[in-house]
Amino acid sequence: MRKWISVLLALTMVFALVACGSANEAPATTPAQAAETPPEVETTPEVEQPTIDYPTKPITVIVPFSAGGEHDLTARVIAGRLQEMFGWNVVIQNTTGASVAAMEYYSDDSKTDGYTLFMHSPEVMASSYVSGSLTEPLYKEFTYLGCFVYDPMVICVSADSPYNTLEELFAAAKENPEGLNWASTGASGKNLQDAENLWNIAGVKFNYVPYDDASKARVAVLGGHADVYHAYASGAKASVEAGDLKVLAVGSTERTAFWPDVPTFVECGIDVQVGLTRCWDIRSDVDSAIIDYLTEKIYECWEDETTQKQLLDMGQSPTWMTNEEMHEYGEYYYGVYSEQGSK
Numbered sequence: 637m638r639k640w641i642s643v644l645l646a647l648t649m650v651f652a653l654v655a656c657g658s659a660n661e662a663p664a665t666t667p668a669q670a671a672e673t674p675p676e677v678e679t680t681p682e683v684e685q686p687t688i689d690y691p692t693k694p695i696t697v698i699v700p701f702s703a704g705g706e707h708d709l710t711a712r713v714i715a716g717r718l719q720e721m722f723g724w725n726v727v728i729q730n731t732t733g734a735s736v737a738a739m740e741y742y743s744d745d746s747k748t749d750g751y752t753l754f755m756h757s758p759e760v761m762a763s764s765y766v767s768g769s770l771t772e773p774l775y776k777e778f779t780y781l782g783c784f785v786y787d788p789m790v791i792c793v794s795a796d797s798p799y800n801t802l803e804e805l806f807a808a809a810k811e812n813p814e815g816l817n818w819a820s821t822g823a824s825g826k827n828l829q830d831a832e833n834l835w836n837i838a839g840v841k842f843n844y845v846p847y848d849d850a851s852k853a854r855v856a857v858l859g860g861h862a863d864v865y866h867a868y869a870s871g872a873k874a875s876v877e878a879g880d881l882k883v884l885a886v887g888s889t890e891r892t893a894f895w896p897d898v899p900t901f902v903e904c905g906i907d908v909q910v911g912l913t914r915c916w917d918i919r920s921d922v923d924s925a926i927i928d929y930l931t932e933k934i935y936e937c938w939e940d941e942t943t944q945k946q947l948l949d950m951g952q953s954p955t956w957m958t959n960e961e962m963h964e965y966g967e968y969y970y971g972v973y974s975e976q977g978s979k
Contacts, residue, residue: 758966873951
C-alpha cells in the first residue's frame with residue numbers, strides 16, 4: 637500500500653519547501669501522483685465478515701460550501717452513485733461558513749450514530765487552524781472515509797488575452813510588477829496561500845483584486861477587469877470548454893486526461909505541484925464497524941468506472957487516499973503553513 641505513496645508531497649509542495657525553507661519531512665506521495673497511479677490493493681485471504689444493519693435510514697453529508705460549487709458537485713456524484721449501486725439514500729446538506737460548520741459538527745455529540753458525515757479536506761483545515769479561523773486542529777481529529785479526487789490548481793486568462801503561455805504571462809508580470817490584476821477569493825486560506833507561493837517561486841507580482849466568490853473572480857477575468865485568474869480545474873472546466881477561458885498550466889504532476897495539451901507548472905519551469913483533495917469525514921467516536929463498512933462501500937463506489945468517468949467529466953482527477961494517508965497529508969501541511977505564517 638505504501639508503494640504508491642513513496643514520494644508523498646516531495647514534489648507536491650516543493651514551492652513550500654523552497655519559499656519557506658521547511659524542515660518538515662514530506663509524506664510519501666502527492667495526491668496528483670496518486671491520481672495518475674491507482675493504489676495497489678494487497679490480496680488477503682477472504683474472511684467472512686459479520687453483517688451490519690446499516691444504513692437503515694438516510695445518511696446526511698454536510699457540505700459547508702454553497703450548492704453548485706466544486707465540493708457540492710463532487711459530493712453529489714458520490715451520493716448519486718451510492719444510491720445507484722447500493723440503494724442508499726444520501727442527502728447533501730449545504731451550509732455556509734466552513735470553519736464554523738466544522739466546529740459545530742465536531743462538538744455535536746448527537747452526530748455519533750454514523751448517519752451524519754462531513755465534507756472537508758485536511759490541508760484546508762490545517763490552513764484554517766494556522767490562520768485562527770479554526771480553534772481546534774480538526775485536520776487530525778476526524779476520521780477520513782477516503783479521498784475521492786485531486787483537483788489541480790490552474791492558471792487561466794480570458795480567451796482573448798494576449799498571453800498564450802505561462803511563460804508569456806510571467807514575463808509580462810516581471811516587466812511590470814503589480815501592473816497586472818489577479819482575481820482571487822478571500823483574504824486568507826489555502827487558496828490564496830497556494831497562489832502567493834506560486835508567484836513567489838516564479839518571482840512575479842500581481843495586483844491582487846479580492847472577490848468573495850470564485851465565480852465573481854472568474855467573471856472579472858471574462859469581463860476584462862482582471863488579467864489572470866487562478867482556480868481549481870473543476871471550477872474552470874466549463875468556461876474553458878465554452879471557449880471563454882484559456883488554461884496556461886496545471887498543478888498536477890502530469891498533464892490531465894481532460895486537457896492533454898495543457899502543460900504542467902513543472903514543464904513551464906516552475907517546480908511546483910499543487911491542488912486540492914476532496915473527501916468525506918466522520919467523527920472518530922462513531923462505531924468502528926460502521927466506519928469500516930462506510931470506507932469499504934465508498935471505495936467500491938469510487939473505483940467504479942462510471943463514478944470515475946463522472947468525476948473526470950467535472951475536471952477532477954479520481955484519487956484515493958486512506959484515513960492514515962490523509963492524516964499524514966494534513967500534518968505535513970500544518971507544518972508547511974505554520975512556517976509560512978511565521979515569516
